Amino acid sequence: EWQNSIGTALSVVNAAGNLGVGTTNPTAGALHVVGHCVTGDTRLRRKRKKKRTKKNLSKNDPPCKKCGHAATCDTCEYYELVRIDQIQPNDEVLTLEETTGKFIASKVKGLMDMGTQQVFELMTSHGKKIRTTANHPYLVKKPSKQQQESYIAGDLFITAQGAQKETEDYGESKGAVTPKDKSFAIRSPLGQQSTVYQPVEMLSTKWQKVAQLRPGMMIATIDGFEHVVSIQTLAQEQTYDIEVENTHNFVGNDIVAHNTYITGNVGIGTTPSSYKLDVAGELNLTDAIRVTGDAGTTGYLLTSSAG
Template identity: 25%
Template sequence: MAGQCVTGDTKLRRRRRRKSKAQNPNSKDDDWEEVPITAIKPGDEILSLNEETGEFVPNTVNQIMDMGEQEVYELVTAGGKKIRTTGNHPYLALPFEKPKQLRHVGKIEIDQSTRFEELAQDTSIGMVATRFIAAFVLQRRLKRHFDELFRLHGIPKLAAPVLFASSIVAGLQHARVHVSRLVIDNEYTGYEKLIESIIVSSFPQAAVAFKHVGKTSPSHHAALPKLRPSNTLVKRLSLTDLSQLFQLSSITKDRGKVLPRVYTTLPASRPYAITIGQDTFGVKRGLWTEARNLKIHQRIAVLGHNGQPVWELVKAIYKIGIEQTYDVEIDSTHNFVGNDIVAHNTYLGGAVSIAGNTTPEIDSTYDIGSSTQRWDALYVGSINTEGHIVPTITGNYDLGSAALHWNSL
């Protein structure tokens, strides 16, 4: 059977061997380097996802395998991550949900009333298109909540542009519109690329432009309660709406104070300490799904800007031809982070013979997540009356994936 592989230029994050014990053991800057899979050797420690805790951890490479030339696909995410992979290579993905019927509105013009950094008043985002007008309101108490959150993370200047962009995304999601172009009032000069990246992460098809909208524009009127037309759709944004857009699951309250999680130091190439524009409640409902069965707008697990696992939309998946391929076997977790995308590995000791035995005994247990696809190198569980393999599910973990138990005979 064909192996589950990636191409030789796939970058894995390898832990550097420290020369000094004085280095910060939690520093990503000092401890990790990106190297092609062809440079990996047995004994190296690479970044891998612990599915029980939902954290990225170092794990040891058992073997590196040359899998020969195979047909490969290119998988592209909305955030620009790319990996070339065989079609049967599994990736951790959310179950695909068919998009709801959307209203096509073409171009939407957007303006705000009361800037987000003005914490004493609510802020409204006005949106106007042909036969569409809406206003989405972020209340002052939530503005103060997020302002404190960003301040405690040491990035107070990002609060207003991130909230502006995230409120636009949340509003568009509520409106259930398919938009091809957004014209946004240039409120935050110098942060245009950040705002655009947040929006495009959730609406990859949208072209984003910035200009001075002006006080006489319909979107400005929609943002102001005293001027907006009576047919304006008005919706208050909630904490839940915005918690879908950046990492809030690690934030706790203690005696009325918002306490941020202590994040590890990030590489210089990753300037933001929060995850933006992605559904990031942690990797809780993922299923290992073959690349060729992934769908556009399905979400897969990736390494987020804050160093945590997050979901990101699939933008494209297509065949590109025959290439040389490789794979690794990772101890314990049996997955790796390739080009910042979570991918399963080949597990050489995990092939189970099922002939004459429909209920394998438990010899070793590996929590690898449940799968809705047939695996070429790994069979788990028992056989039903139709001859199909049925996973043995014994429990759910924080990650939301089922523990699969099997025995190698």
């Protein structure tokens, strides 16, 4: 067990050999990390392809109503809403590319069962809700220096959201109207109507945990930045998270949320780490220590003490 200076347990290796980081009850596997979590019913947008049913298409046929591509395309891409606890490795889900502010599809590396934890309900000014743990970060828009100097308590102000356009096909011979600039389109698999979302403004943002959020702050959503209107404490609930390649975030219940991921070496009580697992301080292991090397090699345990 690893403890901080006041005796609070930070991590533990139990009798089953499971390593818990941020938890003293590692039940989710060999490595159980208590990180960024949401409830199992959080809905993500998963990318899908659907074959066109009409045969012998020609270039004179009307465009595909689902994707808006030319009639000769053989697949349609769309996003379906899926619970996070039903996501599979290699699924592609909607994420935010922070460098451009655009929404893109990114591959899921894995789903993590994060155990039962205290959850909080976060709600935005447009009614978007997500149930999440206190340490889950969300993308917050930092107020500009001018805003900080101009506003005082009690002021009423209105913020402009990103442009949004809706298009709909009205006949076989009329295609969807799309904007000239490059923006990401999310098309509902439930109908012909499509909504085009402009990229999120990324001029001054930071990731901030739920425990640090306050009503009035603005967080990133699929429709731009929205004000947080309430954060309610709820009961404990089963929680999950995913690891997403490259972007390391996902859109859950239309709110941009960070993901849990461990890459490279793990350091406990030390940074940076030079080893796969690097522990600074006393190490207390229950039962036996097993050291296994790679195929064809011998594992070893090296101990040393000053002097």
